[in-house]
Amino acid sequence: MERIELKHGGGGRASQDILKLFLKYFDDDILKGLEDASILNITGEIAFTTDSFVIKPRFFPGGDIGKLSICGTVNDLSARGAIPKYISVAFIIEEGFELCELEKIIMSMAETAKGAGVRIVTGDTKVVEKGKADGLYINTSGIGIVKIPGISAHNVKPKDKIIITGTIGDHGISVMAKREGLNLDVDVKSDCAPLNKVVEDLVPLSNQIHAMRDPTRGGLSATLNEIARASHVNMKIYESEIPVKDAVVNACEILGLDILTLANEGKLVIFSSPEVADDVINILKSNPQCKDSKIIGEVYDGEGIVLMETVYGTERIVDMPAGEILPRIC
Amino acid sequence: MERIELKHGGGGRASQDILKLFLKYFDDDILKGLEDASILNITGEIAFTTDSFVIKPRFFPGGDIGKLSICGTVNDLSARGAIPKYISVAFIIEEGFELCELEKIIMSMAETAKGAGVRIVTGDTKVVEKGKADGLYINTSGIGIVKIPGISAHNVKPKDKIIITGTIGDHGISVMAKREGLNLDVDVKSDCAPLNKVVEDLVPLSNQIHAMRDPTRGGLSATLNEIARASHVNMKIYESEIPVKDAVVNACEILGLDILTLANEGKLVIFSSPEVADDVINILKSNPQCKDSKIIGEVYDGEGIVLMETVYGTERIVDMPAGEILPRIC
Structure with a gap:
């Protein structure tokens, strides 16, 4: 057969x-x-x-x-x-x-x-x-x-730091490029990887970690918006702090895509209390999978709005993505 | 929308x-x-x-x-x-x-x-x-x-009685008839139903029940063969004892189907020690869903062969079904 x-x-x-x-x-x-x-x-x-x-x-x-x-x-x-x-x-x-x-x-x-x-x-x-x-x-x-009880999209608190465990958009852009027959830089490939060992490493800080989510479909935009709404908080992220490969930025420009809405398949967004945020980063960076980990923003009192300070110093609302985005990305 | x-x-x-x-x-x-x-x-x-x-x-x-x-x-x-x-x-x-x-x-x-x-x-x-x-x-x-530990396709023993909790073939034939535009007797419809309450009723006899399976895809033929092989036993069933609706028999003749291979979605095949087989039947019959429960055969020493004594008194091997049977029946 x-x-x-x-x-x-x-x-x-x-x-x-x-x-x-x-x-x-x-x-x-x-x-x-x-x-x-x-x-x-x-x-x-x-x-x-x-x-x-x-x-x-x-x-x-x-x-x-x-x-x-x-x-x-x-x-x-x-x-x-x-x-x-x-x-x-x-x-x-x-x-x-x-x-x-x-x-x-x-x-x-x-x-x-x-x-x-x-x-x-x-x-x-x-x-x-x-x-x-x-x-x-x-x-x-x-x-x-x-192993880390209480982790929930509803559990994020004002002053929490927002951490991403590496570059964003790699999965979305590499799948899209393959589909469209675009040739990208050789170092752009899907970040598809298991994250369980990353989480195991964080167990010692468990009582200071409030929420985690892997930003897949809808990317960072959807994840931040969902959690901001679920926890009734506002968030502010800094474009200059978000790790992203140049080739991904370029491909997004060619394809007319918003990096923040691209799917990731091997990244976590972590919300921790500010006291341990640097410790979280240090633990993450000890794992090669998370070497580009960064604090990208923080949480404020509010009602579910996500703002981004752009590289030009202006502020814009990061909205829940609308429309088809990228069908069949996962 | x-x-x-x-x-x-x-x-x-x-x-x-x-x-x-x-x-x-x-x-x-x-x-x-x-x-x-x-x-x-x-x-x-x-x-x-x-x-x-x-x-x-x-x-x-x-x-x-x-x-x-x-x-x-x-x-x-x-x-x-x-x-x-x-x-x-x-x-x-x-x-x-x-x-x-x-x-x-x-x-x-x-x-x-x-x-x-x-x-x-x-x-x-x-x-x-x-x-x-x-x-x-x-x-x-x-x-x-x-709730009933030890239930396993590998756990059937010689002398066990084989029990079916009601008429067979109803699901397979009603789906097939609907697909082919055949009009069947009004009382033939899929037996699709949850079986958890049936199993809860059997908890008091739990240490005498050795295996259970719902004979879905491949029907009674596939289920009996799989269990006979897994438990390294032979089985004999009696065609005259198998509950089946006349309309299902007739439809099988028209469509050229083997009743034993038809899918069921609300029946259990139960293997119990012979001492409690009648008690199992009594408990089953107290539930309207299982009013047609019957002992249809028994288990013997052997190596995985399933035999049926036909209504004509002859014996035939009930083989694992081959070919397409009924695609997309579940």
């Missing part, structure tokens, strides 16, 4: 063949039990999240849909102060999809999960007719153990 | 509009927090499962894709002896999908979840371009608390 056929989704003998391909790489004793649900032993507070991945193209500089599907869920758990432990994987595959590409994606998922220390423990595969999907879509859901 | 547009999946202002529609019906305090991951307090053994739903047509006699997406995950948890507690919902929606249909599906999910006592606590929405999906696909993942 070289391509996915409808029979692979039927629940019969052909489904078992495709299962073997998954189990070749998703080599986990719990998964191998092939039960309808997997039994896990857990005590305490857990975090639970879900995400579907429909990114186009499926392979892009710095990653692929498989790597992204693991990182996305690992990062949503991490951003709630949880250590990701268990992941489910569910595939919707279009009839005719090439098995060698599926295998590449599975390998990438397995490798990313292993690197992040999460176990793939349950899964599902559906096949739809040719023309009823765009290759394949992946859903991952995840369970983590809460 | 009357139809889904790409901007609804962008993570910006339009995404917030669509969120309001979800929150109107998925009225849960945890979900309303709109965090990237939801925090749940859990102690002990949990069951974790995932399933995507691509059924066609989306509305069928007895249910719809929304109801099915909740029941499917509730039932996978129930079949592991767990009480379902928390569910995630993830939508992949095709551009142009009618909002009034989406609202109907959301209402159906909310109502089913409420009826089953499960909370929808986290979610995700993606939008893909027209022609890149078939209306909408739903993934649900779920977490339950294990």
